[in-house]
Amino acid sequence: MKVFVTGASGFIGTAVVSELASLGHEVVGLARSEESAAKIKSLNPAVKILHGELKDLDTLKRGAAESEGVIHLGFVHDFKKFDECCEIDRQATVAMLESLKGTNRPFIYTSGTFGLRSGKVAHEGDASDENFKSPRALTEETALSYKDKGVSVRCVKLAPSVHGKGDKAFIPMLMNIAKTAGESGYVGQGRNVWPAVHRLDAAHLFRLVLEKGRSGRVYHGVAEQGIPLKDIAQAIGEVLDVPAVSIPVNNAEEHFGIMVLFIARDGPTSSETTRKELGWEPKQLGLLEDIRTNYRSA
Template sequence: MHVFVTGGSGFIGTHTIKELIDHGHQVTAIARSDASAKTLEELGAKVVRATLEDTDVLFEHAKASDAVIHLAYIHDFADYSGRPARVDENAVTTFGRALQGTNKPLVTTTGVLTYTIDGDEDTAKTSGHRGRAEAIAFSFADKGVRPISIRLGASVHGAGDHGFVPVLIQKAKEAGYVGYPGDGSTRWPPIHVDDAATLYRLAIEKDIPGATALHAIAEPAVSQKALAEVIGKKLGLPLKSLNANETKAYYGWLEFFVTLDGELKSQKTRDITGWQPRGKTLLEDLESGTYFD
């Protein structure tokens, strides 16, 4: 298949493109910068210089593809529900229009932390801008498109991770102790980046009906206390339970995410795709030294 990819030079994107090419697919991906273009070229992808706001370019290349995988998002936490959301929603709309009447897969991306606790792929509900983008994609299901939403685990981990876990480690180094919110019971459902890449590939290869959500969750959710214990052991730092004010001061922008609790299921995802996660667990990754070398 010829696959059009956004966000291909990022942590998840590079693994996904490698997975696609290793399995015989051709990839065209957008790049904003020379560095991103170089990364994509080295992976074997054809590069198109564009941003998510170049909707004419997105439309052209989506229309010429056999599938679209949309990974890119403007991660501006100061304006998360403003311009980044509008750009994302416009991009998803553009992809849907480009693929109308083709029955081709449009794979979009969101995260599980904004979804209701203890839900599965059918019952979990969300709101806000990421939920709107998913709803926009799903609205094209009755217009000859097969929209599939991959809801990523809160921690997509592995070598090269620049998501939440490295921030937790840096916060601990700066503070001289490893903090965790309250009793540390809030949980993140994790997934190894290689397993996430495999699921993106399966999402376009399998004949999955439109308006299907897939949960990229590889293991039971891991508590903030469990994460803090391993980080403390690896750094040789003490642990500290934080009250609400201390949590805000310690985490900054990350406070919102560490105080969310999520335990979503992924059995339906495994059943309809044949996906079997094989990567290390999050705690195994931390114990192995991946994040501390």
């Protein structure tokens, strides 16, 4: 299958491109620079490059129209301009979907499990949390609506911690905060949990969703249902040789900065339906072992 991948040079995208190309799919990766293009080509010489970025809607339309399937992983990760980044994502998503209308070709949208209801185990059929609804959740709803417009839309909700070599997201951010503060923090008793998945397991899931997924379905990229934040803080503390400490709720914003939006969120998430339907079996290191083994130079 000829597959157009946005975010192809990213942390998850490189794993997805490698997974697809190694199993015979013809991959076209979106590259915003020569450096990104070289990174994508280094994964597999057979991978083709489409030069452009998420704001180049005509390029995205062409990439989607000329493909037999799309995996949309690209997103501008700038928390200071989050709403603006979400609007870029919305326009990019709609542009590609419009190019696919009536073709019944697969389109995979990527979002996160943090948008699900907090405090209880979330399942694949659960609705988004109305109290924590980001613009990305609205774009996800828009994308899924195209199942009624002749596009085989599927959604992969990824765990908040997609970990592994090259991670630049939540765990490295928490490590940098701990380095600066001289202590690895969690809020209150640290009993709230984060789901997690290794990037290679996530890449395998995206391939399965492309090949076997069903239109209108939501799949959970979750290998571990929920890891207590206190355990994560302790693992980070061991790696950095700093104490793991409880941060009072009133001091959380000062200590964690932008991460305060996520640090105390309780998001246990099941992937039981995803595993049963697709035969997905995560096999890589768990988050705590990965932190202790591979994050010492993060």
